[in-house]
Amino acid sequence: MCNEFNQPVGILTKNSGILNDKDVLQEMAQKNLVRAMVSITSFNEDLRRVMEPRTTTATQRLKVIEELSKAGVTMGIMMGPMIPGLNEHEMQRIMKAASDAGATFTAYTFIRLNGAIKFLFHDWLYKNFPDRADKIWHLIEQSHNGKVNDSRWGLRMRGEGSIADIVAQQYAKYGRLYHMNEGRTGLNLNSFKRPGQQYTLF
Numbered sequence: 001m002c003n004e005f006n007q008p009v010g011i012l013t014k015n016s017g018i019l020n021d022k023d024v025l026q027e028m029a030q031k032n033l034v035r036a037m038v039s040i041t042s043f044n045e046d047l048r049r050v051m052e053p054r055t056t057t058a059t060q061r062l063k064v065i066e067e068l069s070k071a072g073v074t075m076g077i078m079m080g081p082m083i084p085g086l087n088e089h090e091m092q093r094i095m096k097a098a099s100d101a102g103a104t105f106t107a108y109t110f111i112r113l114n115g116a117i118k119f120l121f122h123d124w125l126y127k128n129f130p131d132r133a134d135k136i137w138h139l140i141e142q143s144h145n146g147k148v149n150d151s152r153w154g155l156r157m158r159g160e161g162s163i164a165d166i167v168a169q170q171y172a173k174y175g176r177l178y179h180m181n182e183g184r185t186g187l188n189l190n191s192f193k194r195p196g197q198q199y200t201l202f
Contacts, residue, residue, distance in 0.1 A: 003028050005194070008187035012078055014039040016056045016064050026071040032188040037076040037107070038065050040094050042087045050128050051087075058094075062101045069102025079171075080109035084139035084163045085132060091167070092174045099178035106180045108171055110159040111140055113148040121148075139163055 002009050003024050028034040038061045042048050069075045077098040082088045095106060113121050126133040143159035144150040158164060175181055
């Protein structure tokens, strides 16, 4: 439907099922109607399995980027959540591998634990990483003004303090190094046709 009516769209996925629509995405890319992002959180398979069970491996996600990029689709990566003491040290490796696969833009989120997620994550963290759970929990608190949750616009997805600043600096440094986010242009917003729209005679 998006292709038929020239609806511009951004896609974020962590699975390879997107390749089932490769032909449609390729057509949309030719009309500058689509950008796609693949989420990559870790190349550590043990960590990936407990963080994102039943999802595609990081290696398979890179293949998605490569295949769609070769088809002409503008591809990017989403790194998130970046968790201090757990996966934030992988940022450079992820960005380089994604760049090598054809990704040209990036984004990231810093972990925040709002609402019931706080309790779910706490339980998950101490069950899966009992040896370093205290350290990770305190690093998250340090990055949200002594709390693990934050709803403030502009800070909630980036955090604050020394740990969050280091992550942001790494992101900027490696983005420049691997030529990410250079010369980005917007999608085509002028060709959209409303379903059922009648054409005028004049």
